[in-house]
Amino acid sequence: MKLCLIIALLAVLASCGADVKKQRRLSREQRKALLRADSAALKIATTPTMDCLPLFVAVADSCFKQAGVDVHLRQCNAQIDGDTLIANGYVEGVVSDLVRTERLRRMGTPLQYVAATNASWQLVANRTARVKSVAQLAEKMIAMTRFSATDYLADLAVREAKPKGDVFRIQVNDVQTRLRMLLNNEMDAMLLPEPQATTARLWKNTVLLDTKSKDIRLGVIAFSEKAMKDADRKRQLSLFIKVYNQMCDSINKNGVRHYAPVIAKYMGADEKTINALPNMKYPHASAPRQADLERAK
Template structure:
C-alpha cells in the first residue's frame, strides 16, 4: 500500500468513527495519531521495542545525532514484535527492529525487506523462583512464554531438543507483550520465559533463575530492516543512509561511556523502575552497522522450513 492510499484509508477510518458517535476519546486519539503521521511525512519512521538493542536509536535521537546527519527519524514504540510486523506491512512505518526468524517468515509470505544492520539483541531463558527449575531438563511439564515464529520459538525448540525432554511435554505459551511476560513472572503464572535486556535484569532481580543466554553459544538474531517499498523512495533511501551513520556514531558513544551512563534514558524508554538500568551488565557492547551473519540467517531459515 503506498503512502497516499494509506493516508486515505486512515482518514476514512477516522471519519467513520466520528460518524458513529461512539468512543469520543478513542476517535480523538486516532485523529491525533493521524495528524502525527501526516506531520512525519518527511521523516523515516522506525518501529522500536523497549529493549537494549534499540538503545543506539534512542541515543541517536536523544543526543541529536540524526539531526547532525541532516535527517529526520521518528521512533514509534511498540511492546510486541507482532505489532512491529503489522506496522511495517501496513506502511505505517518504514523500518523496524526485529529478529531474523520473523524476517525470514515475512519474506516467505511475500514481504520485501532489506536488512539495514544486525543489532545486539540477546535473549535469556529465565525460570521463576517459584518453579524451582535449575536445569533445562526440568522444563518437562512446564510453561515457557515466547512468541510464535520468532527467535524465541526457535530457541525453545533447540533447547528442548538439547535437554532430551519430550517435546510435547514442554508447553510453549504465546505471550507477545514483554511487560505482560514480566507480570506473569511476578504473579507466578508462568514457569519460564524468554526475555531480552533490560527485562532480563528485572527478572533476575525478582529471583529468576538463568537457564540459557544466547551469548553462551554466540547466537545473533537481532536485525534492523526496512521495507523495500520505502527504500524505492529516493528521500527515504537518503534518510536511511543518514540514520545508519547516526546509529554507528551512537554505538561508538555508548561503548565509550558505558551502558549505565544511559540509565535514565533506558528507564524512560523501557518503562523501568528506578535503579534497574543501573544494574545492567556493565560489559554490554554495541557493534555498529554490519550485515547479519550468513550462519544466523541459515539457522532462522532452516528452522522455519522444518
C-alpha cells in the first residue's frame, strides 16, 4: 500500500513538473508573440495632453484595428522621453512640438511632419505669488522644459514684458509633476498645456499668457523618415492618417466632454476639469505652417 502511494505521489509530482514547464514554455512563446506584434505595430509616443485626444479615442474605440492598422501608444509624462524613443528607433511616431522636433532633426533624427495639432499653452502664475502680469515675474521661478515650446514661450514672454530683474527658469519635464508643483505652491509660475491648464485655472491661478491669442501653433505629430521608407510602414501611416481625420471629425461633432472617460483614463483629469475644458477644435492632418516652422528654427 505504501509503495502504491509513493508511486502515485511521484506521478503527480512529475505531472505537475511537466505542467510548470509547459506553462513556462507557453509563457515564453506568448512573450515572443507579443514582441513580434509590437515590433510590427505602428508605435507612437504620446503625452497626457489634449492634443493627443484623437489617438486616445481611436485606440479606446478600436478604430485603428477596424481600419486594418495596429497602433501601440507609448504613454510618456515628459516630452523628453518621447524624444529618446523616436531618436533611438523604439517608436515610429511622436506627438510633440516643433521646437523639439526641429532640434531632433538638427541632432540627426530625420522626421516627417504628418499633422499640425491644436496644442496650446498658458503661462499660469501661482495664486499665492500675487503676480498679475509677466512684468511682475522678476526674481520669480517659471517651470518649463528645455528645448521645447515652453522654453521658447517663456523666453518670448519675458523678452516682451521686460521684468526689472531676473526670471529663473526651472526645468520640470513631467507635465503632471509641473501641475502638482503649482497646486502645492512650490512654483511661482509655469507653462501648461490642456487639460492641466484648466485644472490650474479651477484652482484660481492667474493666466498671464495664452498662445491662442498670439496665433502660435507649435503642436505637431512627426514620424521617423527612416521608418517610413518601409512599404508596410507607409501603408500603416496612410491608414493612421485616415483614422486620425475621422477621430478629429467625431470630436468636433460631439465635443471633447463626450469623451470624458477617455480623457480621465489617458490624462488623469478629474470630472471638474473635464467639465470646464474649453471648446476645442481638431484640424485634419496637414503640414505645419511655415511661420510656425520659422519660429521653431
